[in-house]
Amino acid sequence: MKTEEISRVLFEKGLKVTPQRIAVYEAVARLNNHPTAESIIKYIRKTYPNISTATVYKVLDAFTEKGLVNRVKTEKDMMRYDAVLESHHHLYCSETDRIEDYHDEQLDNILKNYFEEKGISDFKVEDIKLQIVGKFLKS
Amino acid sequence: MKTEEISRVLFEKGLKVTPQRIAVYEAVARLNNHPTAESIIKYIRKTYPNISTATVYKVLDAFTEKGLVNRVKTEKDMMRYDAVLESHHHLYCSETDRIEDYHDEQLDNILKNYFEEKGISDFKVEDIKLQIVGKFLKS
DNA sequence: TGTCAAAAGAGAATCATTCTCTTTTATAAA
DNA sequence: TTTATAAAAGAGAATGATTCTCTTTTGACA
Ligand SMILES: [Mn+2]
Ligand SMILES: [Mn+2]
Ligand SMILES: [Zn+2]
Ligand SMILES: [Zn+2]
Numbered sequence: 001m002k003t004e005e006i007s008r009v010l011f012e013k014g015l016k017v018t019p020q021r022i023a024v025y026e027a028v029a030r031l032n033n034h035p036t037a038e039s040i041i042k043y044i045r046k047t048y049p050n051i052s053t054a055t056v057y058k059v060l061d062a063f064t065e066k067g068l069v070n071r072v073k074t075e076k077d078m079m080r081y082d083a084v085l086e087s088h089h090h091l092y093c094s095e096t097d098r099i100e101d102y103h104d105e106q107l108d109n110i111l112k113n114y115f116e117e118k119g120i121s122d123f124k125v126e127d128i129k130l131q132i133v134g135k136f137l138k139s
Numbered sequence: 140m141k142t143e144e145i146s147r148v149l150f151e152k153g154l155k156v157t158p159q160r161i162a163v164y165e166a167v168a169r170l171n172n173h174p175t176a177e178s179i180i181k182y183i184r185k186t187y188p189n190i191s192t193a194t195v196y197k198v199l200d201a202f203t204e205k206g207l208v209n210r211v212k213t214e215k216d217m218m219r220y221d222a223v224l225e226s227h228h229h230l231y232c233s234e235t236d237r238i239e240d241y242h243d244e245q246l247d248n249i250l251k252n253y254f255e256e257k258g259i260s261d262f263k264v265e266d267i268k269l270q271i272v273g274k275f276l277k278s
Numbered sequence: 279t280g281t282c283a284a285a286a287g288a289g290a291a292t293c294a295t296t297c298t299c300t301t302t303t304a305t306a307a308a
Numbered sequence: 309t310t311t312a313t314a315a316a317a318g319a320g321a322a323t324g325a326t327t328c329t330c331t332t333t334t335g336a337c338a
Contacts, residue, residue: 016304016315037294052318057295059316073212073270077326078294091262107253111269114246123230126273130250131212134265155284155335176325191287196326198285216295217325 001029013066023048024059028069029083034090034099036078072099073131089130102132140168152205162187163198167208168222173229173238175217211238212270228269241271 001009006025007017015021027043028035035043041056060081063069072080072090076097089102111128140148145164146156154160166182167174174182180195199220202208211219211229215236228241250267 018304018316020317050318052320053294054296054319055317061296062316071214073214075210075212075218077216077218079214079216091259094265102259106257110249110253114249118245120230120241120271122276123271124274124276125271126233128272129270131268131270132259132262132264133267135263137261137263139261157285157335159286189287191289192325193288193327194286200327201285 001025009068013068015062015066019048020051020055021059021062023051024056025063025068025083028060028063028081032083034072034080034082036080038078040081074099087127087129089132091136092131092133093136094133095135098136100136102130140164148207152207154201154205158187159190159194160198160201162190163195164202164207164222167199167202167220171222173211173219173221175219177217179220213238226266226268228271230275231270231272232275233272234274237275239275241269 003022003026006022010017010021010025023044024040027040031039031043037056037060040060041051041053044051044056060069064071067085070082070085072082074080074092080099084101086103087108089104089107091100091102093099107130115125115128142161145161149156149160149164162183163179166179170178170182176195176199179199180190180192183190183195199208203210203220206224209221209224211221213219213231219238223240225242226247228243228246230239230241232238246269254264254267
């Protein structure tokens, strides 16, 4: 996504357009493996050495609030962020912190149909994600 | 699970049987809604007022290591624990921190068959859980 | 019963995240 | 354009869940 487009999205969400916000958005999108705040800050500082930690956290909160990024659920203490907005699933490595996206339209349809028919009593489903835990082969 | 049985399980896992460990196990099992360390400590102190915070954390780590409890993935800073060992899914409230179990054998079979046939390239699946986000109706 | 490695306890330390306060800036009105 | 101003950024302190360190206690086994 180019800078101009990011600006437009920020504006549309009612967020002031600042260089810091553009940098944070670019970082999360570029570091496309569900980065921590720490790795986002590290990445941004390569080209913007003085950005404040607090700013990054505040921007990430604002983005989460507005649905511009999502938090990824983990069992760890450090939050992770995701710029991929379309609902998708995650492959979690059972040995490392690696998390990869898993998109599968066929699976989504199966789940959608299953829950449309079956439902869950006393619960209104808004989103369904799979956490697929295992080991990455190769790489 | 009665005390004697907990003792047996601890022994089988190679863990020394201590009153603290039994208390922690009982707390996690009794507080069956994926409690935080804080709520576990609070619960235990009602009958065991002097247990140390560090002990509870260390016991929870040991239990996690040995597979006696599981950590539950969330988007929050506080870890949550689960004494239900059989693989199951979770209903997450999108407004509160409530997390409930969702067991569904039929669904498990569908998923099992789906992934047995389709597989995921370069990934060996060990476990699949659904995070079902939405709203609890009533209660 | 004595031995001893493991566990518990107390409290300090850690560190990811949040907060507070000041300065800067994006935005829009004049 | 300049100006006003609320919002955002920055610096650094504070917070709080969790971990660590060190000492004391204890469960397990001989
Ligand atoms: Mn914290
Ligand atoms: Mn923390
Ligand atoms: Zn993702
Ligand atoms: Zn559960």
